[in-house]
Amino acid sequence: MALKQNYYQSIAVIGLGYVGLPLALLADKKGYKVYGIDTDRDKVGLLKKGKSPIDDVDLKEGLKRTSVDFETDYRAVEKCSIIIVCVPTPVHKNLIPNLDHVKSVCKEISRFIVKNKKPLLILESTVNPGVSNEIVIPFIEKQARVTCGQDFLFAHCPERINPGDKKWNVFNIPRVVGGYDDESLKRATEFYKSILSAQVKPMGNLKEAEAVKIVENSFRDINIAFVNELALSFSRLGIDVTKVIDGAATKPFSFMAHYPGCGVGGHCIPVDPYYLIEYAKQNGFYHDFMTRARRVNTSMPHFTVEKVAEGLNESRRVLNGTKVAILGLAYKAEVDDTRESPSYKIIDNLRKSNALVETYDPFVLKESSAKSLKEAINGAKAVVLATGHSSFINELTPQMLVENAVDVIVDGRNCLDKEAFVKAGINYKGIGR
Ligand code: SAJ
Numbered sequence: 148m149a150l151k152q153n154y155y156q157s158i159a160v161i162g163l164g165y166v167g168l169p170l171a172l173l174a175d176k177k178g179y180k181v182y183g184i185d186t187d188r189d190k191v192g193l194l195k196k197g198k199s200p201i202d203d204v205d206l207k208e209g210l211k212r213t214s215v216d217f218e219t220d221y222r223a224v225e226k227c228s229i230i231i232v233c234v235p236t237p238v239h240k241n242l243i244p245n246l247d248h249v250k251s252v253c254k255e256i257s258r259f260i261v262k263n264k265k266p267l268l269i270l271e272s273t274v275n276p277g278v279s280n281e282i283v284i285p286f287i288e289k290q291a292r293v294t295c296g297q298d299f300l301f302a303h304c305p306e307r308i309n310p311g312d313k314k315w316n317v318f319n320i321p322r323v324v325g326g327y328d329d330e331s332l333k334r335a336t337e338f339y340k341s342i343l344s345a346q347v348k349p350m351g352n353l354k355e356a357e358a359v360k361i362v363e364n365s366f367r368d369i370n371i372a373f374v375n376e377l378a379l380s381f382s383r384l385g386i387d388v389t390k391v392i393d394g395a396a397t398k399p400f401s402f403m404a405h406y407p408g409c410g411v412g413g414h415c416i417p418v419d420p421y422y423l424i425e426y427a428k429q430n431g432f433y434h435d436f437m438t439r440a441r442r443v444n445t446s447m448p449h450f451t452v453e454k455v456a457e458g459l460n461e462s463r464r465v466l467n468g469t470k471v472a473i474l475g476l477a478y479k480a481e482v483d484d485t486r487e488s489p490s491y492k493i494i495d496n497l498r499k500s501n502a503l504v505e506t507y508d509p510f511v512l513k514e515s516s517a518k519s520l521k522e523a524i525n526g527a528k529a530v531v532l533a534t535g536h537s538s539f540i541n542e543l544t545p546q547m548l549v550e551n552a553v554d555v556i557v558d559g560r561n562c563l564d565k566e567a568f569v570k571a572g573i574n575y576k577g578i579g580r
Contacts, residue, residue, distance in 0.1 A: 195217050462574065471504055
């Protein structure tokens, strides 16, 4: 236990969300003295009682036997040799990166940087290339009247947590690390190697490390846009795009399957590309291809509503005054996170056509208008499956729709048994099939 007391074994994790909390628990388990700091009093109050603010089995388990000190006060920072920032970096409505959380945390940290102890500050939040060198480091230097590389060290290790993933977690996901200088890189690489089982890859500088995360998530956004555009095209060609993708996926190399859907949500994929698009624009380059991909993905909610209108029209109904049930508010299956969820864009589009919208998501009950699947579809003439929760796939049967006189099912995640619904006389509309 003596190990936990000294400065070099003490670390602070700032921001106790789905990134910071697992990291704090892991570092504690690996023998560090960990101070978990968050400004959300309710969240810290729960954590102090060993309760997880996030609905995650591993976190609930880990909290039962952790010795992390959960605080709202930043003072603990002065006892720590490593300070890790894990706060959200969304984009503003105009798609400009929003560094407000990062700056407010760095302002607090700056109050407690102890010059002659040369602490290492690690930024895990996703930022575009250039943010560390051009914004965060100068900000801290000005706030605390210190010099990076002399009074404190700085590194960037982009987070890679995948919410809801049962296989990949904070312990076994490989990481990349960039440093302000060689000493920063060495210290940061040593730290991550001391807590992770996975590869820790040192990068050439901070910008390279920042670019890795943006590139990996933009890669995913572009690939989803590709299959979404195929869905728009194949809808007109009478080709089932999911069958074609499955066929292409039999190629054991040079192909990675992605699938079309009613939209791209979450706080990473639809957001991260704008970081690079914006920074490149400031430096004279316009990412036409990445911007086009974003435009395809953001058009999918509208396409989904067109499918609802098309299906109702085939029953001689109009959207105006017709009840439509939206199943799923979360941005992806088996999570309760609704950030950037396409469901809300579908709901807005439907309401603009004066449809009567009922919503239900068992993971997001507080925002659902209906409290059960049956209540949601009762009286609806069209149902949209916007999130592929397994409970919907298991409980939403053709018989249920026939009994409720539902005319149309729009399968926004292509996850239902199309043939079964067609056979039962339900007007099935998929996304590209
Ligand atoms: N989506 C599609 N088609 C696909 C895959 C996803 O429409 O083929 C949609 C989802 O429905 C969702 C959105 O895109 O609305 C994002 O889905 P996601 O599976 O990418 O989930 P995220 O946002 O949790 O992405 C995370 C990311 N992890 C990090 O940023 C650390 C991402 O890098 C991972 O690739 C992704 O998990 C993953 O692979 O699961």
